[in-house]
Amino acid sequence: MYKGFARILTHSDRLQSCISPCLRSTVLCTRKGKLGSIGYVFLRTKKHDRGNPSALFVPVPVKPNPDDINIGEEFTGRLKKQDMLKILNRFYQKPEVRVLASENGLDDQLLHQAFLSFRRHCLEHDLPPDLHITISDILQGAGHVDDLFPYFLRHARLAFPHLDCLDDLKKISDLRTPANWYPEARSINRKVIFHAGPTNSGKTYHAMERYLEAKSGVYCGPLKLLATEIYHKSNKKGVPCDLITGEERRHSSQCAAIADGSEDFNTEIESESIMTDESEFTPSSHVACTVEMTSLNNKYEVAIIDEIQMIGDRGRGWAWTRAILGLQAEELHLCGEAGAINLIEQICNTTGEELEVRSYKRLTELKVEDSALGSLDHVKPGDCIVCFNKNDIYSVSRAIEQRGHEVAVIYGSLPPGTKLAQANKFNDPDSSCKIMVATDAIGLGINLSIQRIIFYSLIKPVINEDGDKEMDVISISQALQIAGRAGRYGSAWETGYVTTYKSEDLATLKTLLSKPPEPVTQAGLHPTAEQMELYAYHLPHASLSSLMDIFVHLCTVDDSLYFMCNTEAFKFLAEMIQHVPLPLRARYVFCCAPINNKFPFVCATFLKMVRQYSRNEPITRTWLCNAIEWPLPSPKTIMDLVHLESVFDVLELYLWLSYRFPDMFPDVKLVRDMETELDAVIQQGIFQITRLLRNSEQIPHDDPEITEKGSTKRSSRSGSLSQTRGEEQKGKLSEMLVAKGLITPQMLKKLQQELSADVKGDRSKKKINRHRRK
Ligand SMILES: Nc1ncnc2c1ncn2[C@@H]1O[C@H](COP(=O)(O)OP(=O)(O)OP(=O)(O)O)[C@@H](O)[C@H]1O
Numbered sequence: 001m002y003k004g005f006a007r008i009l010t011h012s013d014r015l016q017s018c019i020s021p022c023l024r025s026t027v028l029c030t031r032k033g034k035l036g037s038i039g040y041v042f043l044r045t046k047k048h049d050r051g052n053p054s055a056l057f058v059p060v061p062v063k064p065n066p067d068d069i070n071i072g073e074e075f076t077g078r079l080k081k082q083d084m085l086k087i088l089n090r091f092y093q094k095p096e097v098r099v100l101a102s103e104n105g106l107d108d109q110l111l112h113q114a115f116l117s118f119r120r121h122c123l124e125h126d127l128p129p130d131l132h133i134t135i136s137d138i139l140q141g142a143g144h145v146d147d148l149f150p151y152f153l154r155h156a157r158l159a160f161p162h163l164d165c166l167d168d169l170k171k172i173s174d175l176r177t178p179a180n181w182y183p184e185a186r187s188i189n190r191k192v193i194f195h196a197g198p199t200n201s202g203k204t205y206h207a208m209e210r211y212l213e214a215k216s217g218v219y220c221g222p223l224k225l226l227a228t229e230i231y232h233k234s235n236k237k238g239v240p241c242d243l244i245t246g247e248e249r250r251h252s253s254q255c256a257a258i259a260d261g262s263e264d265f266n267t268e269i270e271s272e273s274i275m276t277d278e279s280e281f282t283p284s285s286h287v288a289c290t291v292e293m294t295s296l297n298n299k300y301e302v303a304i305i306d307e308i309q310m311i312g313d314r315g316r317g318w319a320w321t322r323a324i325l326g327l328q329a330e331e332l333h334l335c336g337e338a339g340a341i342n343l344i345e346q347i348c349n350t351t352g353e354e355l356e357v358r359s360y361k362r363l364t365e366l367k368v369e370d371s372a373l374g375s376l377d378h379v380k381p382g383d384c385i386v387c388f389n390k391n392d393i394y395s396v397s398r399a400i401e402q403r404g405h406e407v408a409v410i411y412g413s414l415p416p417g418t419k420l421a422q423a424n425k426f427n428d429p430d431s432s433c434k435i436m437v438a439t440d441a442i443g444l445g446i447n448l449s450i451q452r453i454i455f456y457s458l459i460k461p462v463i464n465e466d467g468d469k470e471m472d473v474i475s476i477s478q479a480l481q482i483a484g485r486a487g488r489y490g491s492a493w494e495t496g497y498v499t500t501y502k503s504e505d506l507a508t509l510k511t512l513l514s515k516p517p518e519p520v521t522q523a524g525l526h527p528t529a530e531q532m533e534l535y536a537y538h539l540p541h542a543s544l545s546s547l548m549d550i551f552v553h554l555c556t557v558d559d560s561l562y563f564m565c566n567t568e569a570f571k572f573l574a575e576m577i578q579h580v581p582l583p584l585r586a587r588y589v590f591c592c593a594p595i596n597n598k599f600p601f602v603c604a605t606f607l608k609m610v611r612q613y614s615r616n617e618p619i620t621r622t623w624l625c626n627a628i629e630w631p632l633p634s635p636k637t638i639m640d641l642v643h644l645e646s647v648f649d650v651l652e653l654y655l656w657l658s659y660r661f662p663d664m665f666p667d668v669k670l671v672r673d674m675e676t677e678l679d680a681v682i683q684q685g686i687f688q689i690t691r692l693l694r695n696s697e698q699i700p701h702d703d704p705e706i707t708e709k710g711s712t713k714r715s716s717r718s719g720s721l722s723q724t725r726g727e728e729q730k731g732k733l734s735e736m737l738v739a740k741g742l743i744t745p746q747m748l749k750k751l752q753q754e755l756s757a758d759v760k761g762d763r764s765k766k767k768i769n770r771h772r773r774k
């Protein structure tokens with residue numbers, strides 16, 4: 001039964017496994033003047049005061065007790081509001097009250113809020129008799145303002161329910177011993193092997209050798225494309241292997257490459273196989289999956305966790321931690337950078353497992369060239385130009401095609417079938433396409449037939465510790481990983497080369513590549529659905545987003561080994577659907593959906609789906625077709641293509657949700673058919689990217705070099721062609737974005753305001769960053 005997969009990934013397992021890595025935020029803004037650049041709308045998160053968790057607690061409105069019906073008034077007469085106000089304000093000004101409040105968990109901030117709530121309550125509602133009499137006594141000199149304290153505290157506890165359960169909350173969020181969360185894995189004496197070495201040294205290959213000869217195995221990788229590569233390799237070697245990514249379950253029998261004996265690099269990977277009837281299949285004993293989707297309930301002989309250094313990733317690190325601690329495998333093979341050995345060793349100390357380290361050397365030579373490319377006139381077969389934003393991808397690919405070369409294009413938001421088709425086109429020795437333009441979507445573990453990597457820029461958006469996105473020079477590890485795609489062993493190229501596009505970047509690249517990757521010192525963690533549920537039980541009035549904030553602030557983490565991952569993605573969705581009535585579990589699952597919130601269309605459709613779910617109405621194909629205006633015409637411009645990509649994201653979202661709520665998202669097969677159809681349309685669009693670019697207004701000059709050499713000045717370090725273009729084109733493109741519904745007029749206004757502020761801010765920030773690095 002293929003359905004078995006749904007069972008294999010148990011509910012709680014899936015819940016733990018589904019926080020999306022993508023960036024979320026509550027406020028849209030632009031950076032570096034990229035307003036005019038498609039896909040370059042930056043998102044910044046709302047920050048809370050990390051130093052003061054009390055800022056997170058919002059007082060719950062305290063309802064008057066219906067039994068308080070002026071009995072006090074009958075005893076002591078009516079109280080004048082002005083008199084009460086005087087008494088209450090005197091009470092609040094007493095230093096003793098501050099001391100007592102603090103002893104009861106109310107710091108200045110909470111005290112102030114609780115007092116405001118108490119005063120309002122006293123003035124607006126009938127008082128309980130005991131309080132009425134106490135105030136009356138104080139007014140008549142027969143009592144003291146201090147006597148109000150117990151009444152105040154009673155009110156404060158109703159307004160801030162956490163005061164009564166702070167210890168419980170802290171216990172729930174005690175994350176100091178994550179190794180103990182997985183008793184099944186702890187009951188196995190796992191053999192843990194770390195395959196350490198530089199890129200292209202055969203780490204994954206050697207781990208795979210054990211995987212292939214084992215009776216059962218799981219491969220967990222960082223990218224769908226990489227999991228797909230393993231799926232094909234395994235099936236091709238005669239070891240039936242299924243593929244599980246967030247949205248996709250493919251059975252081994254659907255793999256075109258089953259035991260056909262073809263060579264690694266020439267394998268024609270089928271663009272997209274269509275699952276016919278899931279119930280026909282029994283799961284294979286081997287599975288390749290993205291690390292977030294790893295099932296911790298299955299037992300395997302061999303488990304591989306690839307790119308283990310990702311355990312330190314601020315957004316996704318938790319998924320590697322969960323896999324390494326929780327996988328039930330006799331042998332656990334970890335592949336990755338040597339910089340993670342120390343941390344893994346310490347984690348193994350907490351699980352009581354020995355770690356064996358196997359070190360590897362690069363299998364082919366990687367040379368940094370002495371000169372930058374300088375001009376796209378100098379591209380040659382086997383070149384891959386790596387850009388860090390889509391706008392650069394578009395302009396570079398168009399410029400290369402204008403020079404008469406065919407180009408393969410890969411970037412993150414392309415459908416998997418399109419990515420594979422582009423990879424195949426480039427890998428195929430008989431294809432006329434010999435040049436690739438890609439983002440770092442190809443940057444980890446993937447084997448492509450690249451001879452030379454050319455960094456178009458070295459600046460990439462990164463998320464800082466506050467969850468803000470900012471531009472910075474890529475890390476040593478990223479530079480090494482991306483450069484490591486050149487000259488893969490067994491490919492057509494025996495030596496790999498690497499350089500930059502701009503000569504001023506070459507020295508920086510050489511410095512980056514001459515260093516060992518930064519050591520990974522902490523592993524990511526994040527709260528589970530069960531923990532959130534317990535929090536909600538204690539704080540029923542808090543929104544899910546606030547619960548998450550409170551959790552993050554109250555949790556105890558052993559920071560010698562672990563850190564709490566960024567929860568902005570989760571909170572973004574939690575805030576978006578807060579007003580929709582939902583059971584907590586369902587709300588939690590929705591908030592884990594892997595949505596690219598750069599696409600307002602995806603967010604808006606997501607919200608519609610949630611509303612439909614909340615009304616208990618199934619989200620059918622008909623409903624979906626209405627929401628996305630299916631069928632969609634072929635793209636005529638880049639904006640059309642961008643829209644199709646967001647529609648594809650909506651279909652992926654549907655499939656992702658269908659595994660969590662099968663009854664409410666019933667039309668899996670039909671939606672998968674739609675996906676296949678749309679993937680083909682997008683593939684066609686990518687094949688004709690030059691035509692789309694020509695039809696689009698947003699990139700006025702065909703050739704990045706014309707802009708660079710012409711009157712528009714290019715800023716030196718950031719690859720900020722798009723910036724200058726963005727500034728020029730602000731009017732037209734922004735109007736188009738609004739017209740297409742990709743941003744609202746309000747967002748646009750905000751973007752424009754932030755744009756001018758941010759350009760200044762960024763320049764000074766970058767100076768500081770550079771200064772720090774020096
Ligand atoms: N001993 C070997 N025999 C045949 N092919 C090999 C051998 N070792 C590695 N390869 C091939 O070399 C290429 C690179 O190997 P592999 O992907 O294992 O490197 P890696 O160290 O995991 O690189 P990365 O850090 O980029 O993930 C792959 O195509 C792999 O199949």
Ligand SMILES: [Mg+2]
Nearest residue numbers: 203204335445
């Ligand atoms: Mg590898």
